[in-house]
Every structure is written in structure tokens, then in C-alpha cells.
Amino acid sequence: MSAGGRAGVLAVLAAGAIIGALGQGPWWWLHWLCKPLATLWLIAWVAGMTVPVMRQGYRRWVLAGLCLSLLGDVLLMLPQGLFVPGLVAFLLAHLCYIAAFAGDARAGALPAGIGLATLIGAGNLLALWQHLPAAMQVPVSAYVLVIAAMAALALAGAMRRMASLANRLAAGGALLFVASDSWLAWDRFAGPLPLAIVGVLLTYWAAQYLIAASVQAGSCSDAAGPQ
Numbered sequence: 737m738s739a740g741g742r743a744g745v746l747a748v749l750a751a752g753a754i755i756g757a758l759g760q761g762p763w764w765w766l767h768w769l770c771k772p773l774a775t776l777w778l779i780a781w782v783a784g785m786t787v788p789v790m791r792q793g794y795r796r797w798v799l800a801g802l803c804l805s806l807l808g809d810v811l812l813m814l815p816q817g818l819f820v821p822g823l824v825a826f827l828l829a830h831l832c833y834i835a836a837f838a839g840d841a842r843a844g845a846l847p848a849g850i851g852l853a854t855l856i857g858a859g860n861l862l863a864l865w866q867h868l869p870a871a872m873q874v875p876v877s878a879y880v881l882v883i884a885a886m887a888a889l890a891l892a893g894a895m896r897r898m899a900s901l902a903n904r905l906a907a908g909g910a911l912l913f914v915a916s917d918s919w920l921a922w923d924r925f926a927g928p929l930p931l932a933i934v935g936v937l938l939t940y941w942a943a944q945y946l947i948a949a950s951v952q953a954g955s956c957s958d959a960a961g962p963q
Contacts, residue, residue: 739949742777742781743945745777746774746777746778746941746945749770749773749774749777750770750774750937750938750941751770752766752767752769752770753766753767753770753771753774753937754767754933754934754937754938755767756768756769756770756771757771757933757937758931758933758934767813768813771809771813771937772806772809772810772813774941775802775805775806775809775941775944776806778802778944778945778948779799779802779803779806781948782795782798782799782802782948782951783799785951785952787951787952791951793836793839794836794839794840794951795951797832797833797835797836798832798833798836798947798948798950798951800829800832801829801830801832801833801836801947802829802944802948804825804826804828804829804832805825805826805829805944807825808822808823808825808826808829811825819924820872820875823875823876823879824875826879826917827878827879827882827883830879830882830883830885830886830913831882831886833886833890833910833947834882834885834886834889836906837886837889837890837893837906837910838889840889840893840896840900840902840903840906841889841890841892841893841896842892842893842896845891845892845893845894845895845896846888846889846892848891848892848895849887849888849889849890849891849892849895850888850892852887852888852891853884853885853887853888853891853914854884854888856884856887856914857880857881857883857884857887857914858880858884860880860918860921861876861877861880864876864921864922864925864926867925867926868925869925872925876921879917883913883914883917884914886910886913887907887910887911887913887914890903890906890907890909890910890911891907891910891911893906893907894906894907895907900953901950901953902950902951902953903950905946905947905949905950905953906946906947906950908943908946909942909943909944909945909946909947909950910943910947911943912939912940912942912943912946913939913940913943913944913947915939915943916935916936916937916939916940916943919932919935919936919939920932920936923936
């Protein structure tokens with residue numbers, strides 16, 4: 737299937753999940769069906785990729801991150817108040833992405849990546865702090881630290897000289913993940929924000945798609961030779 741076809745399938749599933757989340761009528765079941773299916777679609781895509789030996793570790797870490805994201809999707813969707821377990825699942829997913837991105841990060845670009853990620857993460861956390869319940873301050877702070885580290889490494893890979901398409905896709909995905917999680921946090925703790933679910937899910941699956949696509953893009957560039 738072409739890249740456009742894969743993105744189209746993901747877009748249809750994401751639209752179904754959003755329509756189900758917004759609807760109060762007969763379409764609610766679409767959210768329960770399409771939300772996990774959208775992430776499963778990405779998992780199946782990455783699992784089916786053929787990659788060179790030097791890229792297999794990257795693929796394994798991204799695949800692990802997607803599987804943990806699927807767990808987080810399900811936990812956050814359930815009505816039993818499983819926000820913290822869902823947060824932990826996504827924190828572990830970001831640790832997997834950190835392991836994937838660390839190999840492409842370069843020391844020369846790392847300070848700039850850390851600086852930008854710290855500015856975004858710390859600024860967001862400070863602005864949100866007054867809205868956080870005391871019991872959520874430590875879990876949310878730990879999560880912000882981990883996602884900032886993930887974004888810093890992805891940016892360091894993209895900012896290095898002769899960065900590949902895979903590096904740029906990973907950085908775009910990391911930044912969209914930060915945007916999605918920020919949107920979710922502001923809606924949950926300082927909101928509700930109008931139509932927040934639309935923005936959260938659109939940026940979330942765009943982030944996951946770009947990170948998944950970076951596996952295949954990296955395989956093509958690596959197979960062509962060293963950069």
C-alpha cells in the first residue's frame with residue numbers, strides 16, 4: 737500500500753474515533769472501535785516493514801512504543817478513572833522512543849534540542865502547575881521530564897548536519913506528541929477546552945504516524961549508504 741493509502745486508512749479510523757467521542761447519540765461506539773484500531777494499524781504497518789540490520793533496533797523500539805501507546809489508549813478510554821495507569825503506559829512508550837532516537841542524536845546539536853524542549857516543557861508545566869491537584873504534581877512532572885527528553889533527542893537528530901528524512905519525521909512526530917499531550921493536560925486540569933478531543937486526537941495520530949514513517953524513511957536512507 738502507498739504512503740497515501742496508509743495515511744488515508746489512519747485518517748478514516750481517526751475520524752471515526754473523533755466522531756464517536758463527540759457524539760452523544762448512536763455513534764459513541766465508533767470511538768471504542770476506531771481508537772484502538774488506529775494504533776493497531778500503525779503497529780501492523782511497522783511490524784510488517786522490511787528494514788536493514790542496522791535499522792532493526794530502531795524499529796523494535798518504535799514498535800514497543802506503539803504497543804505501549806495502544807495500552808495507554810485503552811486505559812484512557814475506559815471509564816474507571818485509569819488516568820494515572822494510562823499516563824504510566826505513555827511514559828513507558830516515550831522511554832522506548834528515547835531509546836530509538838538516542839542513536840541518531842548528535843552531541844553538537846543536543847544542547848539546542850535540550851534547550852528548546854526544556855523551554856516548551858518547563859513553560860507549559862509552570863503555567864499548568866496551579867491547576868494540578870497535589871496528587872498529580874509528581875506524576876505529571878515526571879511525564880513532562882520524559883517527554884521533554886524524547887523531544888530533545890528527536891530535535892538533536894533533526895538539527896544535526898545532513899539530517900535525514902527519518903530524523904525530520906521523528907522530530908515532527910515528537911513535537912506533535914508534545915502538542916497533543918499539552919492539549920490533553922490543559923483540557924483535563926484547566927479546562928474543559930472547546931473541542932479539545934479533536935485537537936488531541938488529530939495531533940496524537942499525526943505524531944504516531946510520523947514516528948512510524950521514520951522507521952521506513954530511515955531504512956531507505958541507510959540502505960543508500962552513510963550520511
